[in-house]
Amino acid sequence: MRKISESTIHRLSLYYRTLVSLQRERYITVSSRELAKRDKLTPAQVRKDLSFFGSFGTRGLGYPVNELKDKIASILGLNRTWNVALVGVGNVGSALVSYKEFPRQGFVIKKIFDNDQRKIGKNHKGILVSDVRNLAKELKEDRIEIVVLAVPASAAQSVVDEVVSAGVHTILNFAPTNLKVPDNVVLRTVNMAMELEHLSFALSNRGKIKEL
Amino acid sequence: MRKISESTIHRLSLYYRTLVSLQRERYITVSSRELAKRDKLTPAQVRKDLSFFGSFGTRGLGYPVNELKDKIASILGLNRTWNVALVGVGNVGSALVSYKEFPRQGFVIKKIFDNDQRKIGKNHKGILVSDVRNLAKELKEDRIEIVVLAVPASAAQSVVDEVVSAGVHTILNFAPTNLKVPDNVVLRTVNMAMELEHLSFALSNRGKIKEL
DNA sequence: TAAAATATGTGAAAGTATTCACAACGCTAT
DNA sequence: ATAGCGTTGTGAATACTTTCACATATTTTA
Secondary structure (H helix, E strand, O other): OOOEOHHHHHHHHHHHHHHHHHHHOOOOEEOHHHHHHHHOOOHHHHHHHHHOOOOOOEOOOEEEHHHHHHHHHHHHOOOOOEEEEEEOOOHHHHHHHOOOHHHHOOEEEEEEEEOOOOOOOOEEOOEEEEEHHHHHHHHHHOOOOEEEEOOOHHHHHHHHHHHHHOOOOEEEEOOOOOOOOOOOOEEEEOOHHHHHHHHHHHHHOOOOEOOO | OOOEOHHHHHHHHHHHHHHHHHHHOOOOEEOHHHHHHHHOOOHHHHHHHHHOOOOOOEOOOEEEHHHHHHHHHHHHOOOOOEEEEEEOOOHHHHHHHOOOHHHHOOEEEEEEEEOOOOOOOOEEOOEEEEEHHHHHHHHHHOOOOEEEEOOOHHHHHHHHHHHHHOOOOEEEEOOOOOOOOOOOOEEEEOOHHHHHHHHHHHHHOOOOEOOO
8 A cells, every 4th residue: 555645644534533424414415515514625636645544435426424434444543542641731631531532432541640749549430540650561451552742841741751661652642742753653642732723824924824 | 725635734733832832942944855854754744834824934044943933933822822622521631721832822721511420620730620511601701712522422413503603603622422513613522542543443453554 | 153954934946635627337118 | 226416535636846866156275
């Protein structure tokens, strides 16, 4: 299979959500045109994206909603559950524990870690907070596959180093800092301030932005 | 000025953060090579990005750290404060109220709205929660420029409609749903589940992803 | 003060991503 | 059956982004 671009994956996520809606609306089939309209894309883009993975449509008719949804779920790895650990249960961490979309898509938080004695041993949505000093050991024990990092920027790099050395190679980082990881580690950083910066750029430079 | 691409803006945000670090490390000047290394980019990319906005460097020497930082701040609209309102003070909303990067970059939350009577009138970090029924009126009164949306998916569209009709054209949405807005409105959606989907795709398809 | 070293700024080339445009195919109606 | 319509799947064309490569300018060294 040829390499798939970041933007295609992002759009697959969009299609997935749209297909869930279409399913609720009792659509049986959907055309690339309708799918494109709902996600503000072009029909050709939709068809091209899907064509990277196979031919799922029927000419003259469109794509079968249920089938396509399942197919995309399987491409995105949503047809199974993933063992997730959360490190840092401050403001952002607490929000993530309660984020209903995670379990809904198969991302199950199995462990929570913190370094604050007042938090360790406390219960968050049925999960006891572990001491971050046992991080490596417990990540292995629980076969954690994805770590979500919600610690202060200053602590992030050292936690990442330990996570990586414990064999977890997939990290979603909410700490507002650049992290160094080996090449075989997949790291995504979500920085909410950077999102706002796009908006302030747009406000400061009306018309100079390409798309948004 | 020619149109600037999304990716360039994103990288400007990265440069800005890196320059802040360099400033703390007492760097006086920095080369495109060093900047690129820290942000995992190429020197040519850095120079090209900056060249869209002017010539800030000195040949043989590099870029002046302080000056370049200020220049990028001004390009991104960070050399001033923005009046922000938060709608929805649930798990995600509460985290955002306490997010220290926001005020640090000039994004000042002036108002908080919710529809839950138990929350209205309560104090969050010194801000009283208003009734969302007064949304339009108070957005205007306080000259709010950016709205951050942290309401459930089901409520998001109707809040957006009201925000837009109140004249606010810049929205950061955390609700996991696709929103319809007029063309002149700048809407950015942050969907944390979609971020995890990139990771599960990467895990499920090791090697098939182009970059991450 | 001149030569060597360093690093920018930028056209041109290479590489990617998106859109076009249409042949191919399956449905629907008669 | 068959005509006509609708929609996919996909090479080719276009548009966009990144990288290359080098002329140009400045600093450093001796």
